[in-house]
Amino acid sequence: MLAREWNSRAEVVLIQHTQYNSTVLKNPPVRVIVAPRSSSMRRPALPPSLCCATFCPSSARAFFSPPLHFSSPPLPLRTPQASLAAARLTHFASHLPTSTPAMSSPAKECDYLVIGIGSGGIASGRRAAKHGAKVIAVESARYGGTCVNVGCVPKKVTWNAAAIAETFRDARSYGFQLGEPPALDWPYFKHKRDAYVKRLNGIYENNLNKDGIEHLRGRAKFVAADEVHIALHDGGTQRVRAKHILIATGGRPKLPDIPGADLCITSDGFFDLEKQPKSIATSGAGYIGVEMSGMLHALGTKTHFFIRGHKLLRSFDPMVQDAVTKEYERQGVHLYKGSQITKVEDIGNGLKRVTYQETESKRESTVEVEEVLFATGRVPEIEDLAIKDLGIKLNDKNHIVTDDFQNTSIPNIYAIGDVCDRGFELTPVAIAAGRRLSDRLFNSQTNAKLDYTNIPSVVFAHPEIGSVGLTEPEARKQFGDQAIKIYKAEFTAMYYARMEPEHKGPTAYKIVCAGEEEKVVGLHILGQGSSEILQGFGVAIKMGATKKDFDNCVVSLNPLFCRACARKDLATIAAGRRAWRLMYIAPAG
Numbered sequence: 064m065l066a067r068e069w070n071s072r073a074e075v076v077l078i079q080h081t082q083y084n085s086t087v088l089k090n091p092p093v094r095v096i097v098a099p100r101s102s103s104m105r106r107p108a109l110p111p112s113l114c115c116a117t118f119c120p121s122s123a124r125a126f127f128s129p130p131l132h133f134s135s136p137p138l139p140l141r142t143p144q145a146s147l148a149a150a151r152l153t154h155f156a157s158h159l160p161t162s163t164p165a166m167s168s169p170a171k172e173c174d175y176l177v178i179g180i181g182s183g184g185i186a187s188g189r190r191a192a193k194h195g196a197k198v199i200a201v202e203s204a205r206y207g208g209t210c211v212n213v214g215c216v217p218k219k220v221t222w223n224a225a226a227i228a229e230t231f232r233d234a235r236s237y238g239f240q241l242g243e244p245p246a247l248d249w250p251y252f253k254h255k256r257d258a259y260v261k262r263l264n265g266i267y268e269n270n271l272n273k274d275g276i277e278h279l280r281g282r283a284k285f286v287a288a289d290e291v292h293i294a295l296h297d298g299g300t301q302r303v304r305a306k307h308i309l310i311a312t313g314g315r316p317k318l319p320d321i322p323g324a325d326l327c328i329t330s331d332g333f334f335d336l337e338k339q340p341k342s343i344a345t346s347g348a349g350y351i352g353v354e355m356s357g358m359l360h361a362l363g364t365k366t367h368f369f370i371r372g373h374k375l376l377r378s379f380d381p382m383v384q385d386a387v388t389k390e391y392e393r394q395g396v397h398l399y400k401g402s403q404i405t406k407v408e409d410i411g412n413g414l415k416r417v418t419y420q421e422t423e424s425k426r427e428s429t430v431e432v433e434e435v436l437f438a439t440g441r442v443p444e445i446e447d448l449a450i451k452d453l454g455i456k457l458n459d460k461n462h463i464v465t466d467d468f469q470n471t472s473i474p475n476i477y478a479i480g481d482v483c484d485r486g487f488e489l490t491p492v493a494i495a496a497g498r499r500l501s502d503r504l505f506n507s508q509t510n511a512k513l514d515y516t517n518i519p520s521v522v523f524a525h526p527e528i529g530s531v532g533l534t535e536p537e538a539r540k541q542f543g544d545q546a547i548k549i550y551k552a553e554f555t556a557m558y559y560a561r562m563e564p565e566h567k568g569p570t571a572y573k574i575v576c577a578g579e580e581e582k583v584v585g586l587h588i589l590g591q592g593s594s595e596i597l598q599g600f601g602v603a604i605k606m607g608a609t610k611k612d613f614d615n616c617v618v619s620l621n622p623l624f625c626r627a628c629a630r631k632d633l634a635t636i637a638a639g640r641r642a643w644r645l646m647y648i649a650p651a652g
């Protein structure tokens with residue numbers, strides 16, 4: 064399990080003296096080397112760039128000279144034996160030198176050192192290289208970062224599978240004689256998904272090569288404001304001095320501090336699941352919790368979803384919160400409102416007992432499930448960078464404080480993406496900020512910076528949700544109640560028109576307008592196709608569209624329900640019937 068957990072963050076080799084753990088052995092990405100217990104063992108022929116783990120510290124020194132590099136502390140483990148192994152491993156690792164003078168090379172010099180080859184890092188590095196900068200990039204795990212390996216990409220692939228499962232169920236209403244919807248072959252699906260991700264890893268590497276960017280596999284830490292020490296995966300070390308250094312190290316999920324947390328998984332672990340759990344307890348009302356709970360439920364896993372408050376997606380517009388919460392309950396997700404998981408125990412037979420407490424009554428109850436998934440928060444990945452020693456300013460959640468131009472508090476060190484404090488943990492945001500930064504640093508575009516207003520975001524819930532700009536409460540606070548006009552529509556999309564009432568999904572749209580001219584300052588949509596719909600409206604809102612523009616500009620496509628957003632007389636969408644309405648809500652007070 065140690066190897067599997069690490070493997071979500073790094074390439075891992077598991078070394079055993081005997082082949083005793085067949086589950087892990089069958090896990091394709093974890094390569095296993097079996098070696099006899101002997102002090103005369105020689106280092107096996109390992110490809111460079113591997114993070115290596117051994118369960119037998121006593122003989123590992125013979126294997127690894129130069130020493131092992133542990134890219135990150137072991138993540139929580141599931142069994143007492145594994146915990147013991149992890150403890151021994153960590154103890155062993157703590158005695159290893161962090162540098163090996165014999166293997167270190169002379170310091171390399173460059174214009175731009177990028178730490179982290181994830182969404183933001185690669186975008187910034189490639190843009191800098193296109194402007195002629197000499198760029199070096201370093202990555203301690205798989206190329207592509209969170210988005211490619213344990214985020215947007217495998218998530219969307221899984222969501223697609225979930226959407227297909229839903230379509231199978233809906234097909235009956237259209238007259239397809241399907242019987243029971245077919246089950247998902249999870250191992251096959253996972254294998255194909257992993258292969259796709261691996262292909263993307265390779266594409267990232269090729270792109271770096273194409274752009275002439277030197278890339279190193281290893282873990283970086285600052286030794287000076289202009290110099291970084293890299294513990295290379297092949298065992299050596301490398302120093303790099305740079306005129307400009309970008310920190311694009313992203314974040315990682317965290318588990319809560321409760322008894323039995325080591326039995327649980329995070330979103331990283333979700334993508335490692337070798338088989339579909341029959342039942343799961345999930346926790347976290349944010350978008351990752353909502354997405355993962357929704358996907359699992361749609362695929363047929365009995366999902367017990369615990370949220371502290373009473374609504375999902377509490378940072379979204381209240382209309383979205385209400386509609387998605389109601390819809391998840393309608394679909395049959397077991398939603399435990401006002402409850403939190405307080406303890407998890409292994410009760411054998413592949414089951415875990417989850418104890419949860421109702422926040423108000425403090426009453427405790429239990430439920431038994433195969434897996435427990437926490438999506439209750441992420442932390443910025445800064446521990447190993449030693450940036451606290453440099454005195455870089457951090458906020459109270461350890462995000463690196465940056466100004467509008469992504470400058471940190473130390474000259475010539477910059478931060479973008481999830482590791483910084485700008486508040487948008489989204490791939491396109493990291494990419495855009497990274498590119499603008501390189502335009503500024505290496506192409507004389509002195510004012511290039513990302514405007515963080517009106518950034519659209521979508522949630523791949525069931526159904527999809529899209530949001531851009533201010534929520535209604537935010538707009539009221541910013542402009543005052545009198546200046547705000549709200550337009551709302553709730554209707555049944557044509558797709559559901561022929562279904563029985565209990566099978567009809569919701570569609571809900573809200574436009575938040577401000578001032579005399581009714582400038583659109585917020586748009587919130589929930590329903591089929593919302594992610595694609597939002598993209599176009601995001602552009603219009605960024606350009607300063609008013610409600611009048613929405614009314615005037617469009618001769619709608621038909622029959623699509625998205626024209627709802629664009630017209631004042633929004634009548635005949637759902638199967639030609641007046642099945643929905645747009646309400647003007649008078650300003651409060």
Ligand SMILES: Cc1cc2nc3c(=O)[nH]c(=O)nc-3n(C[C@H](O)[C@H](O)[C@H](O)COP(=O)(O)OP(=O)(O)OC[C@H]3O[C@@H](n4cnc5c(N)ncnc54)[C@H](O)[C@@H]3O)c2cc1C
Pocket residue numbers: 178179180181182183184201202203204205206207208209210211213214215216218281282283284311312313314330351444447448479480481482487488489490491493
């Ligand atoms: C489950 C999930 C679903 C998501 N879905 C979406 C979505 O649908 N749409 C969307 O826009 N966003 C989504 N996100 C968010 C998105 O993945 C992140 O916002 C984005 O990846 C951040 O990019 P980044 O460049 O800041 O960091 P990352 O992409 O995380 O890259 C950071 C890289 O730095 C490396 N690194 C860290 N420390 C060091 C070090 N000391 N030395 C060397 N390398 C180091 C890491 O290994 C990592 O590869 C999702 C995230 C999750 C977890």
